[in-house]
Amino acid sequence: MNNIIARLLFAAVALLNASSAWLAPCIAANPSCTEWINYSGGSSRSLIYRTYSLREKNENITRAFILVHGAGRDADNYFRTAVGAAFFGGALEDTIVIAPRMASNDGHNCKDILASNEVSFNCGSWRSGGPAISDNKVNSFVFIDELLRQLARKGAFPNLREIVLAGHSAGGQFVTRYEMSNKVNDELGVPISYVVANPSSYAYPDALRPNSETAKADTLDFAAFQDARNCTTYNNWPYGLEDRSKAGYNAKVSDDQLRRQLASRPVTYLLGEIDILPLGGFDSSCPAMAQGPTRLARGQAFAKFVNGKYGAKHKVAVVPLCGHNARCMFTSEVALPIIFPPEAAPTAPANR
Numbered sequence: 329m330n331n332i333i334a335r336l337l338f339a340a341v342a343l344l345n346a347s348s349a350w351l352a353p354c355i356a357a358n359p360s361c362t363e364w365i366n367y368s369g370g371s372s373r374s375l376i377y378r379t380y381s382l383r384e385k386n387e388n389i390t391r392a393f394i395l396v397h398g399a400g401r402d403a404d405n406y407f408r409t410a411v412g413a414a415f416f417g418g419a420l421e422d423t424i425v426i427a428p429r430m431a432s433n434d435g436h437n438c439k440d441i442l443a444s445n446e447v448s449f450n451c452g453s454w455r456s457g458g459p460a461i462s463d464n465k466v467n468s469f470v471f472i473d474e475l476l477r478q479l480a481r482k483g484a485f486p487n488l489r490e491i492v493l494a495g496h497s498a499g500g501q502f503v504t505r506y507e508m509s510n511k512v513n514d515e516l517g518v519p520i521s522y523v524v525a526n527p528s529s530y531a532y533p534d535a536l537r538p539n540s541e542t543a544k545a546d547t548l549d550f551a552a553f554q555d556a557r558n559c560t561t562y563n564n565w566p567y568g569l570e571d572r573s574k575a576g577y578n579a580k581v582s583d584d585q586l587r588r589q590l591a592s593r594p595v596t597y598l599l600g601e602i603d604i605l606p607l608g609g610f611d612s613s614c615p616a617m618a619q620g621p622t623r624l625a626r627g628q629a630f631a632k633f634v635n636g637k638y639g640a641k642h643k644v645a646v647v648p649l650c651g652h653n654a655r656c657m658f659t660s661e662v663a664l665p666i667i668f669p670p671e672a673a674p675t676a677p678a679n680r
Contacts, residue, residue, distance in 0.1 A: 396499030500527030
């Protein structure tokens with residue numbers, strides 16, 4: 329499948345190059361398509377894969393699509409998936425595709441090979457904005473803040489009209505928590521939409537959880553968690569808003585502010601119809617199980633909760649026949665118009 333997509337992509341690029349003066353995208357998941365994001369105030373830096381340079385002016389770009397990897401931190405594979413999605417969405421010409429790398433080397437569970445001055449994020453808490461191992465002034469949410477600010481610079485992409493920030497699995501956890509926490513959403517001058525795909529857990533805005541007695545009914549409701557006495561951390565960050573003193577990025581943000589931001593920002597929960605098995609790093613801890621038995625059930629319940637109680641207008645899109653697989657999800661017919669919405673047709677002038 330990878331070879332077929334690669335051949336199609338190279339053929340498309342060659343055809344477009346031959347027929348126009350279009351600036352060709354860089355689509356290879358190797359060092360030639362990478363770039364460094366430097367953090368202000370120091371030498372620390374983090375890597376991204378991208379189809380176009382952030383440092384060269386490009387008037388053709390109207391959209392940015394950022395896809396955050398899962399727990400394996402395989403940004404190269406996610407870059408291939410994101411580029412494939414852009415190809416199938418007919419968006420290689422007007423979209424900059426980016427896959428950031430949340431590298432980590434703690435010597436135990438995460439053993440990525442790091443370049444000079446490359447930030448080593450916490451092996452687990454990178455998905456919730458926790459401080460990096462190598463530089464406690466940096467965290468994964470700050471990384472995306474810096475990336476978004478660079479994208480929004482008019483000197484590079486003067487015609488950028490929208491940014492889509494998406495993530496799958498652990499990357500989906502990252503995106504849902506970044507969406508509710510980030511401080512740049514309202515100051516960039518470019519609207520951001522968020523696509524949260526198949527995460528194992530969410531940060532609930534209060535202490536209620538899906539009622540297990542109605543979990544299989546159309547009348548799913550929410551109640552005080554029945555096993556709170558035994559599962560005492562069920563509402564602690566990153567599963568809820570309590571105990572955020574060491575959370576990193578959002579430790580000093582009020583609960584009410586996080587709730588407002590969660591509800592007010594545009595989110596689509598992209599859920600696999602058959603992501604119902606405990607596979608692919610499924611979180612079976614008691615705080616996660618308090619949110620539902622499967623990733624599909626957890627996503628549907630969380631969307632219903634924030635829409636019903638907090639007045640959000642978040643959307644749910646279920647991808648038929650997809651399980652816990654990023655490529656299946658993001659190259660699906662369901663996902664493509666969400667990530668690459670078609671241009672609105674011009675309104676015909678009224679007859680006079």
